[in-house]
């Protein structure tokens with residue numbers, strides 16, 4: 001018997017090791033492929049823009065800037081101190097807009113979910129406003145709030161607030177009545193219910209929308225700057241395009257990509273941690 | 284602030300044990316409930332003495348869970364129409380909040396909070412009572428050990444088996460030591476062995492602190508082995524068709540008790556009443 005049991009354990013350990021090995025191998029493999037893909041794209045880019053010592057150009061530099069020009073422009077942009085200011089301005093627009101949208105969305109979402117009659121009344125109105133293409137009101141917001149950061153904050157807020165609102169609203173409406181009962185039977189009051197049931201379950205709904213919202217907030221802030229501004233990444237991008245400084249345009253696009261990537265990654269990590277109680281982390 | 288509340292509660296608890304103060308007494312008077320056109324139970328007069336262990340058996344779907352829910356005050360007026368009265372220590376009780384945390388309810392579906400670990404789930408009741416964190420943790424840990432869940436303290440519910448979830452839901456209720464405990468099939472879905480262990484464990488806990496218990500089960504043997512009294516519910520709409528004293532002394536051992544002649548006789552006697560309530564033909568034919 002004991003021998004059998006031991007054999008079982010050994011077998012299990014062996015298979016566990018093997019399976020572990022397979023997943024490790026896979027990760028390494030994927031990373032190798034990724035680096036190869038990135039390297040190949042880079043080489044192709046360099047090759048077609050006069051690089052690799054061949055001096056051959058598939059496109060004029062105004063269409064596609066070479067990697068070296070792009071990175072030179074990026075470091076000049078950074079050295080001039082403009083980059084820091086632009087990034088700060090744009091990120092602040094995105095951040096203020098996002099935070100205000102979350103606060104308003106959650107407050108109204110929870111409020112209207114409880115005061116059902118208000119929620120039901122406003123539902124079609126909100127849906128109609130929500131289906132409005134946001135950028136359509138960007139010029140109007142510039143008129144209202146000026147060329148400064150306020151108009152971008154307003155635009156970001158307006159884009160995201162409904163997403164957060166609808167998710168919060170649904171989160172409250174879909175509270176599991178069994179959990180509410182369980183906490184109430186144990187003597188829980190409104191505060192306990194809010195902390196133990198309402199908040200975690202609404203949070204999971206909000207997080208479902210947060211990754212999109214974060215990506216949106218950056219994109220919308222930049223787009224808002226296209227429409228009218230005096231600083232920010234979007235402003236710099238429009239200027240560079242206007243003077244056909246393609247290297248600068250590419251530099252800024254890379255910058256935006258890097259910022260967006262980091263933001264989304266961070267949101268994903270936070271989401272994964274906060275929603276670790278879920279059977280399968282979404283995404 | 285929180286500490287003060289907890290100590291107050293703890294003192295009440297201790298003084299109750301020391302002075303053998305009575306725990307909750309429960310009585311229903313012509314208690315009925317209907318969901319629209321479906322009548323779940325009708326005209327139930329039940330009395331549970333302070334510290335009494337009452338089991339309820341009855342066919343599936345007869346209205347046992349509905350009865351417990353209505354007793355607890357969990358049925359909203361929109362969901363169903365409730366008639367009759369419930370008295371807690373001779374005071375009429377209508378709302379859920381009237382229990383003031385004196386009620387414990389092990390639901391038929393374990394309502395574990397999915398975002399809390401095993402330990403955190405067990406601590407909920409104590410948290411609500413305002414127990415200090417360290418004490419909470421210690422008590423929860425003890426109960427986790429009691430039901431053999433060591434090593435799973437920090438697991439989220441989705442990683443537990445059905446039986447493990449049931450056990451967590453059981454100790455979550457025991458943790459804050461409510462005066463009166465409703466249990467709705469608390470051992471449903473457990474294997475025979477775990478079931479037996481938990482039957483003995485819960486009976487022992489009851490014997491030690493003598494809370495008032497209303498215990499719903501499908502399993503007549505389980506009811507007899509654990510309870511002082513067995514009520515038989517009729518098929519839907521449920522009403523009380525049998526009320527049997529179980530004369531066996533405590534401490535009881537479920538396994539040896541089940542081998543005794545007295546057990547078999549009582550089992551048969553109650554089964555005769557119960558079997559009448561099954562509409563299924565086969566159930567009748569088991570009775571010879």
Ligand SMILES: Nc1ncnc2c1ncn2[C@@H]1O[C@H](COP(=O)(O)OP(=O)(O)OP(=O)(O)O)[C@@H](O)[C@H]1O
Nearest residue numbers: 318321323342343344345346347348349350362519
């Ligand atoms: N919320 C509800 N709305 C309408 N009908 C309900 C509701 N809950 C239960 N019922 C009905 O009431 C009857 C009794 O249900 P209940 O859950 O109380 O039975 P039970 O005795 O606990 O059954 P089981 O032993 O299978 O758990 C059933 O016919 C059921 O369909």
Ligand SMILES: [Mg+2]
Nearest residue numbers: 347348391467
């Ligand atoms: Mg039931």
